[in-house]
Amino acid sequence: MKQLSIMVDLDRCIGCKTCIVACRNHHGLVNHETAMPEGMSHYLRVEGELTGTFPKLAEDHWVVMCQQCKKPPCIKACAAGAISKDAQTGIVRIDREKCTGAGTCIEKCPYGVIQFNAEGRFAHKCELCYDRVVHGQEPVCVEVCLADALRFGERELLLMQAEAAGKKLLKKRSAQSILYVKRAD
Amino acid sequence: MSESKWIPTVCYQCKAECAILARVEDGVVREVKGNPRARGKMCVKGMAGITTLYSQERLKHPMKRVGERGEGKFVRIGWDEAMNIMETKLRELRKRGEGHKFTYSMFPHSTSDPKWRFVNAMGGFITTGLPHCDSAKIMAHLHTFGCFPNHHIAPMYYTVPKGGVMILSGRHPFGCLDDACVPRDILDAKERGAKLVVIDPIFRTEAGKADWWIPIKPGGDAALFLGMCNHLLTKGLHDKAFCDKWVRPGDMDGLMAFIKDKTPAAISRICDVPARDIVKLAEMCAAAPSVCVDAFKSIMYGNAMDWGHAWSIFLVITGNLDNPGGQPMPEIAPMAPVAPVPPPPNLKELGYHRTGPNRSRFDHYTFFLQPTWYAAQAVREGTLKVFFASECNPALSEMGSGEWREAMTLKGRNGNYALELFVLTEIMPSETMKWADLVLPDQTNFERWELLYMPWWYNFGHTAAVCQPVVKPVGESRHANRVMIDLGKRMFPEYFAFKDDVEYYDIELSGIGMSMRKMLDGGAIWSPGTVGFRKYEDAGRFNTPSGRIELEWKMYGDIGQQWPSPELPLEFRRDADKYPFILVNFRTIFLNNTGAWSQNNAQLRDPVSGIDANPVLLNPVDAARLGIADGDMVTVASATGSVRLPAALTERIKPGCAGLIHGFGQTMGKVASRGAWAGDNELIADAGSHLDEQDLRGGEAHVSTRVKITK
Missing domain, CATH: 2.20.25.90 (ADC-like domains)
Structure with a gap:
């Protein structure tokens, strides 16, 4: 099966969160008039880790979005059968028409990335900008990434690119379809 | 459809x-x-x-204060009334022969910003953050090699070759106060083999990507670079051919004599960087095909001119001027004047606002804007009677916030405010608004015309850019430029004979063979072409009086400042026993400092997509000594102010330092007022209350502050 993916380069991600806001704008996730902090949906989040003690320190940042799981627990959790993994792209999609707003997918998601729209009572999440990628465009986060830390493409090809660039796959974090890489020291 | x-x-x-x-x-x-x-x-x-x-919090119509300043109570008025209030007061001021007691605080978007034109027509003063943030860097580079940088002209990281060294010394370029391409360009340079060295008391995102992080003592930058210069010069590792050809005869001998005792070992004691690291960095730079240096926060400390001078000397002796990967030297591209041009005020004759009785001491001051200016002092001294402000938030951005608030409400014997009129244009509710008499709804960049232009490049390669309205304006908002053009037409028709802002910009652009139409057709940006390298070789000279690089600043010889002092800022050298911590106030990518439009932006104050907290950062070693646990409420006190904040313990910060993000503390607006955070300027002294030799040379900068932390 084909699997489209995003590769996150930890050598380049600076944790700037530009992708989060661009994604919200593109997908219309924010009511700009009434928005308040802590109340807005987001398909991406930035995580980071500082290690060591002063002055020997190291820090990484990375982006977490729907991992487009190989065997998505959200599909299994959805009694309404609203979630499916697209055979052509490997993208996990939620059918808004079928979604009943039960919220079980949100509970079962191991990555905590599925959002809930309380007004419309439906679950929604990153679908790798499905409407863009089927027209040959990159997902918005990849296009706008301030540090060019994100790459989009076929998972297998991204792995080849990582190898050619001397990047090591962070296997534990890359357990599903989204890839996390870092320079092999 | x-x-x-x-x-x-x-x-x-x-x-x-x-x-x-x-x-x-x-x-x-x-x-x-x-x-x-x-x-x-x-x-x-x-x-x-x-x-x-x-945002529904946008200011949508003009408002007039009711009640006292500071209460923040307003009533809605019409634009006609607002215009009349401004015109009446300004005419009265001129009639009294006090046009120079009018000041407009703004960020000019071009050297011919229409607001600035109005100020000149009125005979008033412009005040900006520029003297504080940039003047030391600008004056140091101008004095030494005759180029005019500002903090928007970062090194051109896209020209740094393999092996080139990029030094960030108290600079946060991933925070995007330069063009937003800078983080990518730095990382690209690194990928092709350039080295990134970050000198900073706080380990930030740049340090996380750096090949080497040097946690310097704040304010130690001048010392560190002088120590490197000592090593390079005494070991013959400097670019001798470049110096022989381009440095003014005699200056290298003077430098050698001055630098002799600035050994890495001696310098190490000042900047707290091990001598072996000073030597290592110097040798790394000597061996590199290029070195570029950028600084921002470090050039705002009280030794700013010394640091700028040391930095300039270092660039010269390593031959890193106008070369790929080195210090860019922008060319000037002048536009057409819109005649007749109102003359700027004669600062020497009128005296600067902040000089007061010390006017004669400013004979050495050469920066093209008046010295960093302090409203509080000017109001108290009676040199500020009418104050306009746009795109700034002085209630939080002026050092010594408490003094500023007092000055705004200072009354004379007649019971009237000493500051007779205070007009603010704003997009969102701001802290400053509470003290304003008139609040005028401004427009965002999506609703207005504006020509952005600086003759020495505007932003990282383009000289001019056009901001054009892409949607209809919200409510009754009007762009401050248009308001001042309208006021100009009423008061000074000879200087405002053009139709509107767009025609004004068109006339200016004709000077470079452009027009607004051509600009827009070209993607709304214009550049004179390639930036070019080593232009001094073609010209056969540098743009200094002697045509050569002038390492010794002879104009300061009579005050003994012809060479840079390696010492820490004065404020860090005293009261260390009473105030053991050095305050490091810093910036983040998420907020435009005190700017109300970003402080009141829900996405930027959202913890997911921005930042919503401003605790005081302490190293766990210091915290343990003081018995402070993570999250404990602590009092941070300086000699002039104090705030209560939660402590956040982190290995990121050098022991002996206390970190605080600049810009918080607003109480206006539903978003910005969330959380009991405090502004760093509550702690920083009102610099109008003191004056040191840096100010007198044009490098005034006063954020250097010591604090004590108690539970």
């Missing part, structure tokens, strides 16, 4: 003003991104600009 198109314009979430595209669908801005015809990037603040544009 709905219409959707991408329109080129300019961002104004911060003063970098990146060229962008806005996607407008049926008259509504939906998306924004960097303009690929410029350098193609836009940061998180810019992305969140749509939230500023459409």
Whole structure:
């Protein structure tokens, strides 16, 4: 099966969160008039880790979005059968028409990335900008990434690119379809 | 069918003003991104600009104060009334022969900004953050090698070759006060083999990507670079051929004599960087094909001119001027004057606001704007009677916030305010608004025309850019430029005979063979072409009086400042026993400092997509000594102010330092007022209360502050 993916380069991600806001704008996730902090949906989040003690320190940042799981627990959790993994792209999609707003997918998601729209009572999440990628465009986060830390493409090809660039796959974090890489020291 | 198109314009979430595209669908801005015809990037603040544009908290109509200043009570008025209030007071001031007691605080978007034109016509003063933030760097480079940089002219990281060294000394370029392409360009340079060295008391995102992080003692930058110069010169590792050819005869001998005792070992004691590291960095730079240096926060300390001078000397002796990967030297591209041009005030004759009785001491001051100016002092001394402010938030951004608040409410014997009129143009509720008599609703960059232009490059390669309205303005908002042009037409028709702002910009652009139409057709940006390298070789000279590089600043010989002092800022050298911590106030990518439009932006104050907390950062070693646990409420006190904040313990910060993000503390607006955070300027002394030799040379900067921390 084909699997489209995003590769996150930890050598380049600076944790700037530009992708989060661009994604919200593109997908219309924010009511700009009434928005308040802590109340807005987001398909991406930035995580980071500082290690060591002063002055020997190291820090990484990375982006977490729907991992487009190989065997998505959200599909299994959805009694309404609203979630499916697209055979052509490997993208996990939620059918808004079928979604009943039960919220079980949100509970079962191991990555905590599925959002809930309380007004419309439906679950929604990153679908790798499905409407863009089927027209040959990159997902918005990849296009706008301030540090060019994100790459989009076929998972297998991204792995080849990582190898050619001397990047090591962070296997534990890359357990599903989204890839996390870092320079092999 | 709905219409959707991408329109080129300019961002104004911060003063970098990146060229962008806005996607407008049926008259509504939906998306924004960097303009690929410029350098193609836009940061998180810019992305969140749509939230500023459409927030229901936007100020939508003019308002007049009711009640006392500071109460923040207003009534809605019409534009006619607002214009009349301003005109009446300004005419009265001129009639009294006190036009120079009018000051406009703004960020000029060009050297011929229409607001600035109005100030000159009025005979008043402009005040900006520029003397404070940039003057030391500008004056140091101007004095030494005759180029005019500012903090928007970062090194051109896209020209740094393999092996080149990029030094960030108290600089946060990933925070995007430069063009938003800078983080990408630095990382690209690194990928092709350039080295990134970060000198900073706090381990930030740049340090996380750096080949080497040097946690220096704040204010130690001048010392560190002089120590490196000592090593390079005494070991013969400097670029001798370049210095022989281009440095003014005699200056190298003078430098050698001056630098002799600035050994790495001696210097190490000042900047707290081990001598072996000073030697290592010096040798790394000597061996590199290029070295570039950028600094921002470090050049705002009280030894700013010394640091600028040391930095300039270092660039010269390593031959890193106008070379790929080195210090860019922009060319000047002048536009056409819009005649007749109102003359600027004669600062020497009128005296600077902040000099007061010390006017004669400013004989050495040569920066083209008046010294960092302090409203509190000017109000107290009676040299400020009418104050306008646009795109700034002096209630939080002026050092010594408490003094500022007092001055705004200072009354004379007649019971009237000493500051007779205070007008603020704003997009969102701001702290400053509470003290204003008139609050005028301004427009965002999505609603207004503006020509962005600086003769020495505007932003990282383009000299001019056009901000154009892409949607209809919200409410009755009017752009401050248009308000001042209208006021100019009423009061000084001879200087405002042009039709409107667009015609004004058109006339200016004719000087470079451009027009607004041509600008827009070209993607709303214009550049004179390639930046060029080693232009001094073609010219056969540097743009200094002697035509050579002038290492010794002879004009300061009579005050003994012809060579840079390696010492820490004065404020760090005293009261260390009473105030053991050095305050490091810093910036983040998420906020444009005190700017109300970003502080009140829900996406930028959201913990997921921005930042919502401003605790005081302490190293765990210091915290343990003081018995402070993570999250404990502590009092941070300086000699002039104190705040209560939670402590956040982190290994990121050098022991002996206390970190605080600049810009918090607003109480106006539903978003900005969330959380009991405090502004760093509550702790920093009102610099109008003191004066040191840096000010007198044009490098005034006073954020150097010591604090004590108690539970």
